[in-house]
Amino acid sequence: MExxxxxxxxxxxxxxxxxDTDMVIPKxxxxxxxxxxxxxxxxxxxxxxxxxxxxxxxVLNKPAYRKSKILVAGDNFxxxxxxxxxxxxxxxxxxxxxxxxxxxxxxxxxxxxxxxLPIRVSPEDLEKLFDDADRGANxxxxxxxxxxxxxxxxxxxxxxxxxxxxxxxxxxxxDDIGLSLEKVSSIDAFExxxxxxxxxx
Numbered sequence: 001m002e003x004x005x006x007x008x009x010x011x012x013x014x015x016x017x018x019x020d021t022d023m024v025i026p027k028x029x030x031x032x033x034x035x036x037x038x039x040x041x042x043x044x045x046x047x048x049x050x051x052x053x054x055x056x057x058x059v060l061n062k063p064a065y066r067k068s069k070i071l072v073a074g075d076n077f078x079x080x081x082x083x084x085x086x087x088x089x090x091x092x093x094x095x096x097x098x099x100x101x102x103x104x105x106x107x108x109x110x111x112x113x114x115x116x117l118p119i120r121v122s123p124e125d126l127e128k129l130f131d132d133a134d135r136g137a138n139x140x141x142x143x144x145x146x147x148x149x150x151x152x153x154x155x156x157x158x159x160x161x162x163x164x165x166x167x168x169x170x171x172x173x174x175d176d177i178g179l180s181l182e183k184v185s186s187i188d189a190f191e192x193x194x195x196x197x198x199x200x201x
Contacts, residue, residue, distance in 0.1 A: 001115045003173035007096055007143040009069025012059050013133035019073060020080030021107055025089040035114075038085060039092040060093075064136035070143065072126070072133045073100045078107025078118075087114040097143050099150070101126050112166045113175055117145065125158045132156075145171060 029041035046058050054061045060068065071090070077100040078086060087110050090098065097117045111118045121129065132152045133139045142151040145167060150158040169175070 001173045001175040004096065004115060004117055004145055004170040006145065007069060007117075008140060010065060010067065010137065011070035011072050011099075011129070011133040011139050011141045012065040012068035012095075013130050013139075014059055014071055014073045015130065017074035018076045018079055021078055021083045021086045021104070022080055024078065024086040024107075025083065029089070030083060030085055035088045036092055038089040039094075041085075042089040042093045062136075064139070067094060069094055070097045070099065070133075070141050071095050072129045073098055075101045075123075077103050078111075079104035082106040082110075084110050084114065087111045087116045090116055099126070099129055112169065115170070115173070115175075117143065117170060119143070119150065119160045119162075121150075121158060121160055128152070128156065129158065 023045065024043065025038060025041050026045055029038060029044070032038075043058065043060065047055055047061055049055050056062070059065050077098060086107055090096075091114060096115065097119060098111070099119045099121060101121060101123055103111075103118050103120070108118050129141070129150065129152070132141060132154075135153065138153055140153050143149075144151065145162075148160050148162060148167075150160065152158070
């Protein structure tokens with residue numbers, strides 16, 4: 001998993017509450033287990049019209065936000081069904097951080113396992129970040145995971161909390177497999193001990 005240390009990029013404002021995982025990546029895109037090629041499915045029911053053409057009113061279709069790396073979203077983002085494709089689609093589009101006041105629990109956990117940083121902020125701080133994100137191409141935010149800071153284009157700083165273990169995993173690029181591989185010498189030693197003590201197994 002790619003390490004997450006500092007991220008600087010344009011932040012797109014998605015001022016919608018209760019965005020569920022079916023809105024993030026509709027069910028027709030769940031047939032694959034590949035983590036690539038899902039960018040076109042991200043918010044597809046809002047990004048595209050019925051004829052397949054782009055909806056010019058949707059934020060990620062606007063020129064200033066086409067390469068956004070950060071999403072500033074309304075309350076309760078990622079609620080609904082459990083689908084790991086949601087953070088996969090965000091990553092494939094290029095979004096590595098989602099900021100909101102609250103998240104669906106399963107989506108929140110899946111983000112950390114896939115290199116996406118979900119940040120919880122207060123309603124007051126979210127409004128400040130929406131103001132920053134409304135600036136279009138000038139809506140550049142800097143996410144500093146080590147310092148747990150969001151720095152705005154005018155120098156304003158929003159601090160955020162994060163579980164220390166999850167922070168460690170993101171900073172070091174450790175998913176569940178990576179965490180297991182850190183213990184490989186201990187696992188090997190245990191296997192050898194077991195083979196000697198119980199050779200019939």
